[in-house]
Amino acid sequence: MPPGSDGAETGVLSPDEAFSLLGNELRITILQELAEADGPVRFSDLRKAIEVADSGKFNYHLDQLTGHFVERTDDGYQLGRPGERIIQAVLSGAVTESPDIEPTSIEWRCHLCGTEPIEMDYREEQVGVYCPSCEGIYGGAADRDATTIPEDRERLYYMHLPPAGIAGRTPAEVFLTASRWTNAETVTAASGICPRCSAQLVESAAICRNHDAGDGRCDTCDNRYGVMYRARCTNCVYDLESVYSNKLLTNLELRAFLIDHGLNPLHPQREAFLELFHHYDEEVHSVEPLAVTFTFTGDDESIRLTIDDSLDVVDVERG
Ligand SMILES: [Zn+2]
Ligand SMILES: [Zn+2]
Ligand SMILES: [Zn+2]
Structure with missing residues (x-):
């Protein structure tokens, strides 16, 4: 059973809340990792993939995302719709070469x-x-x-x-x-x-x-x-x-x-x-x-x- 998350709030975020929730590199990495997965990712697999040594820190940031950008299911974690939109926005602006x-x-x-x-x-x-x-x-x-x-x-x-x-x-x-x-x-x-x-x-x-x-x-x-x-x-x-x-x-x-x-x-x-x-x-x-x-x-x-x-x-x- 993954720690944290149980008290995660669901519902609508204000723009301020949404921006502050996303203002952390590790959280964006979590969203990216979930976007690349084929289905829900178990807590232990997600932590291993992201290679965060400090489990308390990892738990904390995953917990912050859960309930809005990330959903927790019986099979593990997956992107919620708002998380998908963040990833879509990031990827629509992402190119490997000079965009001009x-x-x-x-x-x-x-x-x-x-x-x-x-x-x-x-x-x-x-x-x-x-x-x-x-x-x-x-x-x-x-x-x-x-x-x-x-x-x-x-x-x-x-x-x-x-x-x-x-x-x-x-x-x-x-x-x-x-x-x-x-x-x-x-x-x-x-x-x-x-x-x-x-x-x-x-x-x-x-x-x-x-x-x-x-x-x-x-x-x-x-x-x-x-x-x-x-x-x-x-x-x-x-x-x-x-x-x-x-x-x-x-x-x-x-x-x-x-x-x-x-x-x-x-x-x-x-x-x-x-x-x-x-x-x-x-x-x-x-x-x-x-x-x-x-x-x-x-x-x-x-x-x-x-x-x-x-x-x-x-x-x-x-x-
Ligand atoms: Zn509009
Ligand atoms: Zn005119
Ligand atoms: Zn002309």
């Missing part, structure tokens, strides 16, 4: 201007995508320092990808992986659910009141589109600002339109999807109350979706 990718040409065409090849790089957990010929969608001037966008590049757009996503993949595969990962995240966000923690999002539309982008980007907001979709998590640090079409992807008629044009909204193909879905017209009828129509065109057909203040689509015209 220097600017690299990839054989894709820019979905805005058709130039091929375009360039990608990977820094600070972001895939940056750059077009040598046009101004892209999101400006970089405002956060050039914060995101280390190279001086000589105009950013088409960027996508979040944990470092684990680059392991064993070529730059072109990293680009595709980031596209699909981002698509899955934004579909979840557009449903009002935080893709990182599942809590409620606060969603809004941000409108540039002096928007004038011509064929490039607007001097006022530095973006190509004047209506942006924003989602902030009520629980964690997730914070999204993207083109508004991402919010519309939950609309059934728009999905049907994409599918009718040979595009899979849940598993986007390369350029063709972006050429239709991230290359659209927007008409702001009114800012307060909000009324905006977005028009997507594929082949000779178009679909117009109008949203109101609720951010819901209130009218769809196809033809």
Whole structure:
């Protein structure tokens, strides 16, 4: 019978309690050891694997984890769900090599201007995508320092990808992986659910009141589109600002339109999807109350979706 543990408390921890419970190297080692095991690990095997000479110290730290991050069963110790999430977070950021990718040409065409090849790089957990010929969608001037966008590049757009996503993949595969990962995240966000923690999002539309982008980007907001979709998590640090079409992807008629044009909204193909879905017209009828129509065109057909203040689509015209 392992010592300690009987009085372990279960239940919800405050963030302070969780951080303080994890602030010890030996405890993280225990979690890692349990993550690598196929099933529950007996107390004596766990202690042997971790090679701690001081059994009192080992007991103490295991006891601290038990009841929340670690569960004790009749067959031994195993990770609880919160412990699994800690390990997932650690492993998503863990890579053996340098996680940066220097600017690299990839054989894709820019979905805005058709130039091929375009360039990608990977820094600070972001895939940056750059077009040598046009101004892209999101400006970089405002956060050039914060995101280390190279001086000589105009950013088409960027996508979040944990470092684990680059392991064993070529730059072109990293680009595709980031596209699909981002698509899955934004579909979840557009449903009002935080893709990182599942809590409620606060969603809004941000409108540039002096928007004038011509064929490039607007001097006022530095973006190509004047209506942006924003989602902030009520629980964690997730914070999204993207083109508004991402919010519309939950609309059934728009999905049907994409599918009718040979595009899979849940598993986007390369350029063709972006050429239709991230290359659209927007008409702001009114800012307060909000009324905006977005028009997507594929082949000779178009679909117009109008949203109101609720951010819901209130009218769809196809033809
Ligand atoms: Zn371009
Ligand atoms: Zn603007
Ligand atoms: Zn969250």
